[in-house]
Amino acid sequence: MTKSGQRLAVSELAKLHVERLAAIEAASEPVYAIPSEYPAGYHVKPHRHSRAQFVYARAGVVMVSSVQGRWMVPPQHALWIPAGLVHMVDMLGDVTMLSAYVAPNALADPPTAIRVVALTDLARALIIEAAASPSGATSGRHDLVMALLLEEVLRLPDRPLGLPFPSDARLAALCRGFIENPSARLLIDDWAERLAMSRRAFTRFFRKETGISLSTWRQQAAVFTALPRLAAGEAVTAVAIDLGYDSVAAFTTMFRRMLGAAPRAYFKAPPEQY
Known part of the structure; x- marks a missing residue:
């Protein structure tokens, strides 16, 4: 595609996004589900909606950013974005995205924080079915699908694919520098x-700013960096070395502890039957 063609495609996607936001706000049903596709590298500018958004990355990797931090949504995962939160989205690879927009009164106690969750087979089937329904569809079966999707969303297990950012400018600069050049050899004493600061004071300060320890944050940042590369087919060995791990085994151990499976097994997603 020529550069002019690429600009046209981006312009059309931006226009389509504005139209989607308008449709979301105008929807009357409790759950409004739509599919969307984006090319690699596409950026959705900061926006918000009055409904919560449940995003399933059916293909590709999605990264959502807000003032609260960054969250990555690889295949077979989904993200809950609370209503009213300003956020932007970046596509890491070609992305097929299914989104269910949930009205504020559809759940008695909706999550108020961003959550990355692992999908069950049932949740995956439900959001695929929901997004395949025509806009404004009304039937007994359609209503049951949407109601069951809401029930299942609240039961999905959390995954550590969020990366909270501190509000302190000095600490945030250190965190951004680490993301640009991650290393398994990061030491608390160096940042302190x-x-x-003393080691003890820094440890308390970091946890206060991010809600987690520096060790946990470092591992999550490493996963953040590794996932897009692994999803693109890069060798585990190359990724592990670039991140500063002494061996593939050490990297694999960290990856399995964070995500519940070794890198190669993690990307062998079960075939979809729906």
């Missing part, structure tokens, strides 16, 4: 010294 750069902020002129």
